[in-house]
Amino acid sequence: MIIIVSLLVLAMLVAAVAALIYRDLLSAVIASCLVSLLASILFFFLQAPDVAMAEASIGAALVTAIFVIAIRRTKRYEE
Amino acid sequence: MRATVGLILLAVIGVGVGISLLAIPFGAPKTEIGDYYIENAREDTGATNVVTSVVVGYRAFDTLGEVTVLFVAALGLGAVLATAGGKRGRSGVEPASLILSAGNIFLFPLILLFGAYIFTHGHLTPGGGFQGGAVIASAFLLVYLSSPGKRINESGATLTESVSGLVFVAIGLLGLTYGTHYFLANFLPKGTLNTLFSAGIIPVIYCAIGLKVGSELAGVVDNLMEETE
Amino acid sequence: MSFLHDYVYYIGAFGLVAIGLLIILVKRNLIKLIIGLSILDTGVNMFLISVGYINRGTAPIFSRPGLEPDGMVDPVPQALVLTAIVIGVAILALALALAVRFYKSYGTLDLRKAKELRW
Secondary structure: OHHHHHHHHHHHHHHHHHHHHOOEHHHHHHHHHHHHHHHHHHHHHOOOHHHHHHHHHHHHHHHHHHHHHHHHHOOOEOO | OHHHHHHHHHHHHHHHHHHHHOOOOOOOOOOHHHHHHHHHHHHHHOOOEHHHHHHHHHOHHHHHHHHHHHHHHHHHHHHHHOOOOOOEEOOOOOOOOHHHHHHHHHHHHHHHHHHHHHHHOOOOOOOOHHHHHHHHHHHHHHHHHHOOOOOOOHHHHHHHHHHHHHHHHHHHHHHHOOOOOOOOOOOOOOOOOOOOOOOOOHHHHHHHHHHHHHHHHHHHHHHHHOEEO | OHHHHHHHHHHHHHHHHHHHHHHHHHOOEHHHHHHHHHHHHHHHHHHHHHHOOOOOOEOOEOOOOOOOOOOEOOHHHHHHHHHHHHHHHHHHHHHHHHHHHHHHHHOOOEHHHHHHOOO
16 A cells, blocks of 8 residues: 555656656646646545545646646747 | 755755654644544534535635635636727637537536536535536536537526525525524534435535536636637 | 655655745746646645544545544545635636736746836
């Protein structure tokens, strides 16, 4: 169990670092969506199903959609 | 230069946080109030989900404030993006593929039903008004993706939002007239534990919150997609 | 292994806070800044939830009649975080609307270039 949790935490941090270094904003947004999704799984392991549900439906779905719409209306690449 | 300063600042913060974290052991009981809520939530509110009874029972006034913050943010977003007299419409959007538009026809009512299930059962199972509202908003997001020219019925969304907000406040004011005379007092019968019609005003308030959050977030997505030239 | 058990969630939470803060401090692109804000938000929420956890605890829901209230995790941080997530998405949407507006009036998302422009 602790091994799985550690791997999930590691994957979450790697995704956050990817959001830091990608210069393509769309890739960075998808990486931050992955952070939210893995955080939602960790919330479930921490016995917080309500929060896991909110994070999965809001953090991973709606926030990503709002970001993608905003990027479509501005610029895709960071110069 | 900027990156170095940032890293040094982070290192300082990290050391401070690491030292202070040694005083907070992981997995040990910490707050008294949590124990109180767990012990007494079933008699006080009649809901089996303790998180729900904290959010809509004990601290319902906070939730009213939070719904207000959400409303003000949606209003501010509309005000920031609006340009007076500009023509509205979405240009340069490709039509969606057959899979997306055909799948949407079948999935849209099911997602709406799932959202409604989540917020009507908020006092029994994990979930509640905020999660159900977000699920409903994502159903509308699917509609925008599959048929880009489509708009939500704006007056209908506004009506849903205002009526559900008014229901929340009206229930709070009705609590003033009953027994203990405080805002948002539970004046409906609590019923038996673990049944759908139990917990007094909690399911009613959560239904109102679900409809309000759903219409507000759908409106936020709609406002952002709007091209105003 | 005991160290891992005690600190893995804290490491995850503060790793997210640190990376989010680093994005905010280092980057100059507005949308990248808002991505950093959302990662920071997730990190803070994760820290609050892991503070409320109790070893071998169960979720605070009396879904079966036989459940005992003793081993349940703290419901207060969960209720706080539930509201914090919803406030977070509202703030994020408002910030992105401001970023879109910024791009419309300056033609760029870079904060450095906008400094040179005047109203």
